[in-house]
Amino acid sequence: MNLSMDVEIGSLRLKNPVMTASGTFGYGEEYAPYVDLNSLGAIVVKGLSWKARSGNPSPRIMETPAGMLNAIGLQNIGVKYFINKKLPFLRNFDIAVIANVYGETVEEYLRVSELLTAAPGVHALEINVSCPNVKKGGVAFGTDPDMVADVSGRVRGITDLPLIVKLSPNVTDITVMAAAAEAAGADGVSLINTLTGMSVDVERRIPHLQNITGGLSGPAIKPVALRMVWQAARTVNIPIIGVGGIMTAADALEFIIAGATAIQVGTANFINPKATMEILAGIRDYMDRHKINIRELVGTLHT
C-alpha cells in the first residue's frame, strides 16, 4: 500500500511532516554528518536578524528535570551572511528551507523578510514573535495579540512566501494569539516556543544562567505544548505546526492526532543527532500499521 506522508502549509508542500525547530539544528550543515537532510520535511534555520548578533553572556544553558533552560539571546550570523554563505549549502538538497525571522522592531522584521523573500532557496518564512531571551522584539511582540497581528500582517504585505508565525506559550490564552496570526494572513502557526523559566545554584545563591531567566524546552514542556496545539486547532483553520518536547515518533503522533499538520523536533536533536530520522521511521511504521495517510490522521483525537 502506498501511503502518503506529504502535508501542506499554505502553498508550501512538504514531503513529510517532520521539521527541525529553529535554533536546534544550526543551518543544517552541523547535522549533515548524522542526518540525511534530503529525507527531512523541512529545515527551520536559526533565527536571523538584520545584523549579526553576539547573543547573551555565558553560562547560557542549564539542564533541569526532563528539560533544559537556554538563554542564547539569538546569537546569529545576520541575514546577509546567511544568504551568501549558508544558503548555497542548503540548495544542494531537495528540502524545504524555512527561514526564521527576528527583529527588534517591526521594520527589522520587514527588512529581513524582504531579503529572504528575494533569496533563491528560501521556501517559507517563520516569524519569531516568541523568543523570551532578548530585551527587545521577540516575545515582546508575541504576548499582545494586536502586536502579533501587526507584525504578521505587515510581513504578509511584503512577501509571497508561505508565512508561519511562531507563537509563545507565555500567554494566558494561546487561541487569541493563533487567531490574531490567522486574521493577519498567516498560512500557519508554530507552537510552542520555550516557556520562560529559571534555576538557582543554592550554594552560591546565583542563577544558573547569566541572563537569570531562560527558555525551558524538552520533554518537560510536551504536555503544555500538546494542550496548546489542541486548543489552537479547535480555534483556527490554518495548519498548526506542533513543537515542544518531541523526542520520539509517539510524541510526534500525539501532536498530529491532537491537530498538528506537521511537527518540529528541537531539543531532541541535541541529545540524539539522528532523532529526526528515528521519528520519521516511527511515524512511517505507525502509518503502515494503521493504514492511514498523515493528512487523514491530523486532528483525529476522540474525545
Next chain:
Amino acid sequence: MYTAYVIYNHRLNERDFHLALRLPKEFVQPRPGQFVMVRTAESEGPLLSRPLSVYHFTRLHGHVVLELLYRIVGRGTALFSRWPSGKEVCVLGPLGNGFHIDEKKRNHILIAGGMGIAPITYLAAWLCNRSSDGNRMVFCLGAKNSGEFIGLERLEKIGGQFHISTDDGSLGTCGTVTELLPEILGRCEADAAVLYACGPPGMMKSLASCLPAKVTCQVSVEARMACGVGACLGCAISVLASRKRIVKKSVCRDGPVFDLREICWEDL
C-alpha cells in the same frame, strides 16, 4: 552516535571517577584535545550528554576502549557515578578540534590543573609515540590537595620532567602550577618551547597574565554544552578576532582548544 558499554567505572577519590568504555571498532581514534559527548542509553537521565575529554584510547581486536575522567559536579555526573560494569551508554564523537602539534618544537611543556590531567595525559602519550629523541616533555601539574591529585602514575610511565604543586602543599610545592612556570621557562629557549594547558578557569586566567608574550600556549577549555556539534550555541565564549573585534565562538566546534591569548578571560 555509538552504543558503548561500561567496562569499569572506578572511584578515584571522593568526587573523581575513571570510566572505561567499550566501543565498536568503527569509532575513530581521537586526536589529543578532542572530546566525546556521553549519556545513558535509557531515559533515567540526565537528558543531555556531558562533554568529556579523552584520557586514553586503545584499539583492540574487534573493538576499542575509550577511557575518560570525570568529577561529580552536579546531578548528571552524580548519575554517571552509579553506572555499573556492562551498562549501555551512548557516545558521540570524537568531536572538536584537538591541539595543534608542532613537530619542530623541542620543548613540550604540558600544564594541567585538576581534571585537566585527562586531555594532557592523552596528549603526552601521543607526543611520546611520535617524538624523536631530541624532544622532551616537562609536566607542570597541580591540584587542590594530594587527595584530589589523580593520574600521576600513568604520566610517570610516559616519562618526562615533573613539577608538582598543590594549593595546601600536601603534595609537591605549596601554591599554583603557574607559579612553577617562570623557573621552567627560564631553563629553555622560549621559541623552542610550546605550551599546552588544561585546567580550571582560574588557572588559565593566571597563565594568560603571567606568560611572556613570545611564548605560545594552547588551552583546552570547558563549557556547559547541549549538542557538542555547534548547533545549540550554549557553549559560546568571547574570543578576540582580527582588528580587535570580539566575536563569539563555540567551544564544541571552534574549540575546545584555543590560543591562550585569543580568549577574553574577563568574560569567562
